[in-house]
Amino acid sequence: MSDSLPGLDLDAFASWFGPHRPDAGPDWSAELIAGGKSNLTYRVGDGRDTWIVRRPPLGHVQATAHDMAREFTVMSALAGTAVPVPGTIALCEDESVLGARFYVMELVEGTPFRDAEQLSTLGEETTARLADSMIDVLAALHAVDPDEVGLADFGRPQGFLTRQVRRWGMQMAGSRTRDLPDADRLLAHLSDHVPDDGGTPAIVHGDYRLDNLLVVPSDADPVKAVVDWEMSTLGDPLTDLALLLVYDRVAALVPGLGVSDASGAPGYPTSEELLTRYAAARGLDVGALSGAMEFHLGLAHYKLAAILEGIHHRFVAGQTVGGGFDHIGDAVEPLLAAGLRAATGRD
Template sequence: MSSDHPPGLDPDRLRGLLDRERPELVHGPLTGRLIEGGRSNLTYDVTDGTGRWVVRRPPLGHVLATAHDMRREHRVISALHPTDVPVPRPVLLCEDEEVLGAPFYVMEFVEGTPYRTAEQLAPIGPERTRAVALSLVDTLVDLHAVDPAEVGLGDFGRPEGFLDRQLRRWGKQLDASRNRDLPGIDELHATLGRELPRSPAPAVVHGDYRLDNVLIGSDDRIRAILDWEMSTLGDPLTDLGLLVMYSMPLGTPDSPVSTTAEAPGHPRPAELIERYAARSGRDVSEVSWYTAFAWFKLAVILEGIHYRYTLGQTVGRGFDRIGDLVPVFIEHGLTTLTRKQEG
């Protein structure tokens, strides 16, 4: 039994399972490494020397099974794989915790680059950066064009009251990590609640759609959308709002959280919104609300990280500066709503 494998992955046990369930798939001993970058679920790159696969499993010692539901992720990529939406080919779902200590799934490895920062985009130049950002919009339109019922996802979520539930959920999340005064955040939350838009017809929503959750091929097109753990049936404009938020400069140099907006050639938010509207046929007149909601959601996520940092529960670089970013996100959210009211 090999002992140099990463925590949470036993290649010998995985090989045994694959040999039973997918004979002829693996042709030699498996080795694996943890892929950095995921926020919560663990992702491993696994190979037998010729073939390559990816294994996704919940964090070690996870408690909330629903928060890291492997069945859900596997179900959505299995449903979308035959469509125009680029996702990795699913191989296997294993809910037997005896194998790796938690449920997990295996999918095909997809070649591509996850661009996380403006600095990573800079070397490919302005024209290619522009192509990549526009490809992100076009692929989102393809995702939202999928008829959930036609691909077996008709019961994948509860679209009725989606925005109201989302707003309440993130409000509760904020209360759970509230240990300092955050001027403006209650005003932002309350204004979002007062101005709740009417949702369009529900679609499959990714929930965390941004450049570093997709793999870009050498032709600058999207090879695969990854990290489906937040996906559901709901209001498609929440995905657009988040994408727009990540396309706006933060205005904070050396930030531990970055958007790709500062990369030369990156289209401005207005162009991304216009392209989405033209290609999807959806009414995007309320996109400011969805963008402000994205600022609020990220402010809550960052405050949660800051709260855990103050309790000594986070390890790594940059966590000491996360707390300073929260007011920046609140301010952006309030400004976005103010512009909406004035416009």
């Protein structure tokens, strides 16, 4: 099959997928969906139907990252809740098929908005409504009882934040290609200021942001699916909220980076407005919530810096697929510096 792509051998995929779809057609094709800088996502069709295939990136895959079984499990569990997710079809744990674990899910029609220019065509009112819906879906996720959807053993909430600091410290250490002194300073500060475990643990997405949502802006409920669940677990829900706020800052920190600048669109709410809406949706005191965010914002900056350093590592090793990776590494040091300011109350 001539449409095979790096990381996706169509002959091997079609042979494996056949038992799951015995009525599949003979005209297989595939395309790499643009925009992914971590896991690889493909649109695969048989001439009649179309599905989405997700697999880890090529090369430099750390043991705790890019967990396809985790994505498949959490999306399957959330089907039927207030959190919109794609329908899951099949998980392949036999790495001999495509060289890594992968899974197949239903195609959901919707747009992952990344750019202020995209949003500006919608108008301020629609942009504001879309951002509000994004927060409402996050609050709905954090309100799901893990026990009720079969995810009681999906993570270990006790000691979650301590493990998060340790995990992302290890991720950074395993990906570093250069001297990053602020990484050491921020990691030391976070290690010394981990909050006590408190509150009811929630299902945490781990990478929640606007361009991980498939949306139809004209609909009353515009968010049609939350995707990219590879870092989901049970833990402190404020880690999701903090990371979302940090994602909104990256384009301003490093202009021209090529990451999402959606928060710059007219009508997009401020960080304070997003935090206030989340507090209202969860029934939390907004003042107390704001005061709890210093550590979480510092951790979110560090986590995103570690993710981007990992992508930069693959880029310099020639192991990325597609374009747009040239300057990803430029964001790492500004993120670490901003994280130090946030964690120490200077931001």
